[in-house]
Amino acid sequence: MAYVIAEPCVDVKDLACVAVCPVDCIYEFEGENQLFIHPEECIDCDACRPECPVEAIFPLEDVPSQWQQYIELNSVIFETRSVDERVGGGALEPVEDAQPAAVGVSAGEMDELIALLAAVASKESSAEAALEDVLAALEKLGVEIES
Ligand code: SF4
Numbered sequence: 114m115a116y117v118i119a120e121p122c123v124d125v126k127d128l129a130c131v132a133v134c135p136v137d138c139i140y141e142f143e144g145e146n147q148l149f150i151h152p153e154e155c156i157d158c159d160a161c162r163p164e165c166p167v168e169a170i171f172p173l174e175d176v177p178s179q180w181q182q183y184i185e186l187n188s189v190i191f192e193t194r195s196v197d198e199r200v201g202g203g204a205l206e207p208v209e210d211a212q213p214a215a216v217g218v219s220a221g222e223m224d225e226l227i228a229l230l231a232a233v234a235s236k237e238s239s240a241e242a243a244l245e246d247v248l249a250a251l252e253k254l255g256v257e258i259e260s
Pocket residue numbers: 116133134135136137138139150154155156157158159160161162
């Protein structure tokens with residue numbers, strides 16, 4: 114199951130949804146007048162739906178009856194267009210005013226991070242081991258690290 118982009122997106126295409134999708138599964142293709150959600154890549158997180166200024170995005174089961182054909186459209190497009198054809202290529206264009214998601218850090222987690230950084234500073238562990246620990250701690254906090 115996946116989310117579906119319906120008619121209100123047509124000729125709007127403001128990319129607000131693209132900026133928040135955590136798995137980059139919302140595609141823009143040259144020559145198409147709307148964006149599409151990849152039915153197999155979407156993880157149903159709901160992040161995009163409230164961002165859409167024209168309420169074009171719906172969970173599959175909530176697509177209004179007059180826009181049912183968009184379920185097929187969001188799927189068939191990926192049979193006719195390669196994902197490599199997306200506007201901006203494999204990587205998405207950065208949205209100018211996009212802000213990184215805020216990450217909540219508890220006092221305990223902050224203490225853990227401080228201890229790890231202190232260990233690095235005092236050379237109690239090797240640089241590689243310290244880096245691995247810090248990355249693991251950040252991952253636990255939901256921070257995505259791209260290599
Ligand atoms: S529901 Fe989540 S994963 Fe699916 S398109 Fe929207 S933001 Fe992306």
